[in-house]
Amino acid sequence: MARAEWGSRLGFILAAAGSAVGLGAIWKFPYVAAQNGGGAFLLIFLVIVFTLGISLMIAEMSVGASTKKSPVGAYRKLGGKWWSSVGYIGVLCGFLILSFYSVVGGWTIAYIVKSIQGSILTTDPAVLSRTFDSFIADPVMPIWYHAAFMALTAGVILAGVQKGIERVSKHLMVMLFLLILILIARGLTLHGALDGVVTFLYPDFSKVTPTMIIEAMGLAFFSMSLGMGCMITYGSYASGETSIPNSARSVIGLTTLICFLSGLMVFPAIFVFNFNPLAGPGLTFITMPAVFSQMSGGQFFSILFFFLLFVAALTSSVSLMEVVVSFFIDEFQFPRMMTTVIMSILMFILGIGASLSLGVWKNYTLFGKNLFGLLDYVSSNLIMPFGGIMIAILVGWKAWPVISARLAYPDGTCPVWLPLFKFICRFVAPVLIFVILLQNL
Structure with missing residues (x-):
């Protein structure tokens, strides 16, 4: 059976960027930047993204493009039988993440409905907090x-x-x-919005610490959907003529731009209405509705905002499911329809447990975490860093002859940046990601 391919390079770039731009890009990047010195953090983040981040992006895409296989088959082909276990772990990571990520994606749909109904348009964050807490603790509605x-x-x-x-x-x-x-334009028209922009962009170098740099590395690596096989899978659908380095640069650039624009979208509004920019995840479902309730046309912009979150969540969830589905298609020749239906049902069932663990099952914990928190911790803090280390080692050492040939120019000459890429994959990326893994542990 012939392997599917992207219809165009633009389609490949937008699909890969959609995978990377998830809910985290909308709420996590702005508040992490605020916590860590604004513009100073932004500068360090950009340096890391366009050195280490782009190297790992090229590595994953190249592995997929060189093998035309999903993670398990790609690792096996380039590294041997033992390496296929790394691919299995990546598929498992996609399965675990989507099981609880779909629960959060469901929250975005619920808040679109609540915005249309006008039930969350109140200026009192305490009321919104109770609304959110009671909603996620409900044993029925979040599951629907x-x-x-x-x-x-x-x-x-x-x-x-x-x-x-x-x-x-x-x-x-x-x-x-x-x-x-549209939301940036609306926010910047508010009186005092410039203070929020200044706070987001002003570099406070006094907050530059080793911990802050590790935080920037973690956000850079893992906000790009690296370490779990998504970019291997998407790279496997690239045609032989597709330039992987150029595509990776475009994906990294687009993803970083959306992270930056998200800060410009969020900060002006929350500063105008004196809300805490360090509210973290609660900023999405608790603070922002209060902001919109004080705007002219607030209900309309609330609907737009939560629809935006839904779009970001959907483009990421699609890439996660494709990692799992493509594995069964490649390894066992299962039909796409049967595989998708079965995997969706299994992930949905695990997601039911994750949802209930925020409410009626919240007292049932393992290693001090409820099921939702445990799935998040294991996948994001353990499996993804491990995957990042292994892809760097595979490309930098075991599979270097194959990967370097794929990255060479059509006339066989090597790009001037190739030695630096090799050095980063062999030495820099594994060490730095291992530091992040240790911090997570």
Whole structure:
């Protein structure tokens, strides 16, 4: 069976960028930047992204493009039988993340509905906090929204690579960008909005510490969907003529731009209304509705904001499910429809447990964490760093002859940056990601 391919380089870039731009890019990047010196953190983040981050992006895409296989087959082909276990771990990571990520994706749908109803348009964050807490603790409603989000994700996957993932990503990424620009434009018209922009961008170098640099490395590596096989899978659908380095640069640039624009979207509004920019994840579902309630046309912009979050969540969830589905298609020749339906049901069932662990099952813990927190911790803090280390070692050492040949120019000459890329993959990336892994532990 011929392997599916992207219909265009733009489709590949937008699909990969959609994978990287998840909910974290909208709420996590702005508040982490605020906690760590604003512009100073931004500068360090950019340096890391365009050195280490882009190296890992090229590494993952190259592995997929060179083998035309999903993570398990790619690792086996380039590294040997033992290396396939790394691919299995990556597939497991995608499965675990999507099981609880779909629950959060369901929350974005619920808040679109609540925005349309006007039930969250209040200026009191305490009321919004109680609304949010009671909603996620409800044993029924979040699961229905979780089911809806999982079904939408499965629907995109069922349509295939070109007609599903590529087509949807093209439209949704353009929509995401336009929604952010509209919300930025509205926020900047507010009196005092410039204070929020200054706080976001002003470099406070007194906050530059080793811990802050590690925080920037962690955010750079793992906000780009690296270490769990998404970019290997997407790279495997690239045609032989596709320039992996140019595509990786475009994906990194687009993802970083959206992170930056998210800060410009969030900070002016929350400063005008004197809310805490360090509110973290609660900024999304608790603080922002209070901000919108004080704006002219606030209900409209609240709907836009949560629809934007939904779009960001969907483009990421599609890439996670494709990692799992492509594994079964490649390894066992299972039909796409059967695989997608079965995996969606299994992830939905695990997600039910994750949702209930925030409410009626919250007293049931393992290693001091509820199921939701445990799934998040194991996948994001343990498996993804491990995957990042292993892809760097595979490319820098075991598979270097194959990868360097894929990255060479058509006439066989090597790009001037190739030795630096090799050095980063062999030595720099494994050591720095191991430092992050130790910090997570």
